[in-house]
Amino acid sequence: MVGPGRQERSWIRGARAGSVSDLEALFREHWPRAHRAAYLVVQDAAAAEDIAQEAFLSALHNLDRFDRRRPFGPWLHRIVVNRAIDWSRARALRRELAEAPGSEDFDTGDLGMFSEGVAAGLAALPPDQRAVIVLRYLLEYTPGEIADLLDLPRGTVNSRLRRGLDRLEAIVDREQR
């Protein structure tokens, strides 16, 4: 992971000192991707909003302990994605217990056939595979960085990526036929 830019270090320093404008800049820079990552993993709009909000609040409460030499994004994304995985597992368990119907569909809007296939395919993956796909292809972390974020061996990350992509490809092919 590369270090933070000068701008981001300045925002963090300002936010620590009480500057609302610096906090807002930090928030606007990082919220959209954190929120979208949570949504893609949990596939539930309300839960994604809660998870991203709480990750920001958690980061905010710990801002004074944050090492400014490190980038803010991975720190935030680690919280978001781990909470999203936990939430998805808990929901799956509740569904098993309640014998409730399957997962909700993504609100895909008008994305085109391939993207709709990806959305449907992502929904069919287990949360662990969904999380590594989102970290790799939405947030653009390398497999090594994902291993650090999720506290996993790099080989596990690679195999989850491979299996996830294979399943996505199969589902997209089926949807496009």
Place this chain on the structure above:
Amino acid sequence: MSDDVKRSLQKIQAPDEIEAQRRAWALVRASFDAREPVSWQKRNRRPLLAVALAVLVLVAAFLSPPGRALVGSVRDVVTPDKHTPKPKPALTALPAGGSLLVNSGKGPWIVHPDGSKRLLGPYWEGAWSPNAEHVAVTRAHRLAALTPDGTIKWTLDRSNVLHGSRWSLEPPAECCRISYLNGGQLRVVAGDGTGDAPLRSAVGAAPPAWRPAVTRQLAFSTIDGRIELVDVDTTKTIWRTDPGDPPTDLVWSGDGQRLLALGERSLRVFDANGNKLWAIGMPTGPSGVVFVRKSHRFILIRYSPATQRSDLVLFQAETTPGEPRFLYSAPGDFGTLAISQNGEWLLVGWINANQWLFLRLTSAKVMAVSNISEQFGAPPNAASEKAFPSSVSWCCPASP
């Protein structure tokens, strides 16, 4: 394939992204406003202290069995899921003595220091008088005053459903009055059941709260979420706040200098003159709050819908909330809080586990008692949230 996946993922939007961002920023901003910046010295001192403390604890742990026990107890507080204390099947004693008044679906109960219980009758809710000599109870259109053995001293009936009765906190020689809500009307009656009269109409649903340490002043909420302090003798308004999230509960500090208004999605903190010190938004409003005895610090329940956990968080009711301190956390809902009269023990109602937790605030000790719903009259296998006692107060309320 991977480039196509990347492009596709970047196209997918969460529903209502812009509004979600607006809501999140409001929450983050409110939390930031409530935060106290930490000085450089303090920021950099903490890691060194933490390292030094960790080394000391580890040395103690390896050197002696008591040291190992200390490590265990610290870990219990930090990660309660992994080491929730084994609960006792029944309440056999209160750790700090005193008595509890417990409101359950069956009615209000008195719990004595040895754990024995008495159901006061089929009332909907009850409230202690100062020093626990009487209990005011309501059911439908009736308000009654009882002694703790259930003897009825007097009753009165009104046209609407009555709720939210509270005894005033004067010294025994002047004692007491009872405020209560008759539908949306606030009324006050003397402790002997005489002189019942209306005080305000169109008030909010939060039970009015008598101000400790200052006689005859009563705080209540209006339907637009204002908080008003009224002198009950003259009926004059002492102060009134701006509108806000309509409160579900009003809680004074023991010295009557701070007032908390708990809402559905917020907490507001006021000083003795009705000035708002700070406020904080929450995903869901706190279901319980107690002041630490002889202090402006308070503990509140914060539930996180995302993680479905409840936290006990310590704030201060000063011009800033201070850095929040997390005291305890567990999966599910905490439904009620009560603090012992000596201020050392906190009772936490853990709804999903059907347990009461007794947390010693001066150490890491936690005790748990299970089967709470059943012990307060709920049938076995009743739905947890409805069967679990809705509130508890630990004898006695703060007195002047």
